[in-house]
Amino acid sequence: MLSPTVQKLADLFAKFPTVGQRTARRFTFYLIKNEQKKIDDLITAIKNLKNKIKLCALCGKSFENEEQKSDLCAICSDSRRDKTVVCIVEKEVDLETIEKTKQFAGLYFIWDTNNEEQQLKKIISRIKKEPIKEIILALNPTLDGRQLVLKIQRNLQELGIKITQLGRGLPVGGEIEYADEETITSAFESRK
Numbered sequence: 001m002l003s004p005t006v007q008k009l010a011d012l013f014a015k016f017p018t019v020g021q022r023t024a025r026r027f028t029f030y031l032i033k034n035e036q037k038k039i040d041d042l043i044t045a046i047k048n049l050k051n052k053i054k055l056c057a058l059c060g061k062s063f064e065n066e067e068q069k070s071d072l073c074a075i076c077s078d079s080r081r082d083k084t085v086v087c088i089v090e091k092e093v094d095l096e097t098i099e100k101t102k103q104f105a106g107l108y109f110i111w112d113t114n115n116e117e118q119q120l121k122k123i124i125s126r127i128k129k130e131p132i133k134e135i136i137l138a139l140n141p142t143l144d145g146r147q148l149v150l151k152i153q154r155n156l157q158e159l160g161i162k163i164t165q166l167g168r169g170l171p172v173g174g175e176i177e178y179a180d181e182e183t184i185t186s187a188f189e190s191r192k
Contacts, residue, residue: 006032058126060110061092075099075108082106084133088123088152090140094176098138101181103188106136111148120155127159134162136191140175164191 002010006028013024031039054065056073063073070077085106089095095108109126111119126132137152139145153163167190176184 059095059108060112061095061108080105084131085136086123086126086132086134087136087138089138089176090145090148091177094138094140097177097179098184098188101184101188103185104136106134111139113144113148116148116151120152123152124156124159127156127161132161134164136188137163137165138176138187139165142175167191 002025006025009031010021010024010028013019013027014021016024019027031042052065053062054071055062056076057071058076059073061073061075075081082105085104086109087095087098087104087106088109088111089098090111090113092110095110098104098108109123123135127135135152135156137149139148149165156163166184166187179187
């Protein structure tokens with residue numbers, strides 16, 4: 001039986017994506033056995049997340065608040081990017097994985113699966129305000145990802161823009177963040 005203090009921290013860790021109770025308890029016991037300096041450093045780093053990190057008003061990517069004096073991340077504020085193409089991804093880590101390939105020079109939109117109706121309104125508003133000609137759906141080839149593709153296609157088709165998906169090469173049931181650069185490059189080249 002865990003003490004209430006230990007259980008509370010484990011419960012907080014268990015709220016993280018992909019962290020179950022067993023892993024949450026491991027994190028908690030790791031911290032218990034650590035020296036105070038490491039725990040203080042962790043606390044400071046967590047506080048800094050909220051104090052120094054902002055979410056881009058356009059795409060949802062996190063960025064260091066001190067770096068930029070605007071509400072836009074470095075990608076969205078880069079004048080060299082192709083503002084006519086927007087790539088929709090499920091997670092920021094997917095955006096980072098795609099960026100590593102240096103194969104995509106457009107803008108992004110990170111889809112918040114916890115608030116799909118709000119996301120639809122945001123992307124539709126963005127399409128109406130900006131010179132967007134193509135939306136690339138770079139969503140994970142899972143059942144949930146496929147359902148999201150269909151929902152987005154259904155809601156955006158009347159706006160008269162080109163909607164494409166990454167080509168195959170990404171395994172069904174796989175996730176973009178685990179794909180290598182060559183696979184992602186191939187998927188972009190063979191999008192339909």
